[in-house]
Amino acid sequence: TSSPTASAVDAYLNSKILHPSFGADESLARGLQRADEEGLPRIAVSPQQGQFLSVLAKSIGAERILEIGTLGGYSTSFLAKALPPHGRIDTLELEPKHAKVAQANFLDSDLYPFPQIIIGPALQSLKKLSQPEEGAYDLVFIDANKDQILEYFLEALRLTRTGGVIVVDNAIRQGKIILENNTNEDINVSGLRKLYDWVEKDQGKTVLMSAIQTVGGKSWE
Numbered sequence: 001t002s003s004p005t006a007s008a009v010d011a012y013l014n015s016k017i018l019h020p021s022f023g024a025d026e027s028l029a030r031g032l033q034r035a036d037e038e039g040l041p042r043i044a045v046s047p048q049q050g051q052f053l054s055v056l057a058k059s060i061g062a063e064r065i066l067e068i069g070t071l072g073g074y075s076t077s078f079l080a081k082a083l084p085p086h087g088r089i090d091t092l093e094l095e096p097k098h099a100k101v102a103q104a105n106f107l108d109s110d111l112y113p114f115p116q117i118i119i120g121p122a123l124q125s126l127k128k129l130s131q132p133e134e135g136a137y138d139l140v141f142i143d144a145n146k147d148q149i150l151e152y153f154l155e156a157l158r159l160t161r162t163g164g165v166i167v168v169d170n171a172i173r174q175g176k177i178i179l180e181n182n183t184n185e186d187i188n189v190s191g192l193r194k195l196y197d198w199v200e201k202d203q204g205k206t207v208l209m210s211a212i213q214t215v216g217g218k219s220w221e
């Protein structure tokens with residue numbers, strides 16, 4: 001017999017352990033459909049990855065979350081649902097069209113706290129952001145263009161509390177991160193390598209970092 005595929009395993013896990021606040025929330029599926037209809041790329045996190053973000057946020061008692069890369073707001077919804085009602089979630093997006101779809105999805109989901117979308121190039125938006133008056137961000141999810149990951153990470157450090165969590169998506173690039181001669185060809189890979197170089201130089205003074213190779217319905221990442 002052939003081995004089960006990663007997609008089939010994801011389907012099994014979704015049927016078993018997706019929390020009802022996600023699994024039974026039809027607005028999440030409608031949100032993906034709306035994104036499809038509007039021609040947005042299918043590059044949102046998978047349900048298990050979204051739920052993992054939720055687990056992380058809950059486990060540190062996050063009250064303030066910052067996201068870089070909104071797309072149709074799918075991951076934003078998983079993060080928002082992990083927040084207490086007095087929480088706050090800000091999400092940065094370059095494309096007004098994506099932001100419009102995300103806004104429609106947030107309204108459809110009746111999210112509370114309601115995410116604030118900040119439109120524009122994320123680095124510009126980040127430079128203008130300060131730590132929220134209520135306190136620094138507890139969790140930052142970086143999931144936008146990969147060539148500026150280090151810049152986003154450094155801004156995230158500035159905006160995050162000590163003991164906070166910064167999640168960087170697509171940290172493996174199908175393994176290409178170990179191919180040195182790839183650095184000039186693929187800005188996505190070289191952007192990530194800059195982050196790993198920074199962490200190497202940091203020598204554990206600022207961050208404790210772990211990078212995990214995952215397999216799932218969205219392939220190897």
Ligand code: SAM
Pocket residue numbers: 043044045068069070071072073074075076092093094095098120121122123143144145
């Ligand atoms: N986090 C989303 C999810 O899982 O549902 C997926 C985000 S998608 C992978 C990346 C998003 O980053 C796209 O919507 C893209 O338009 C946005 N983006 C790309 N370059 C950007 C930039 N310079 N500033 C802000 N957003 C950017």
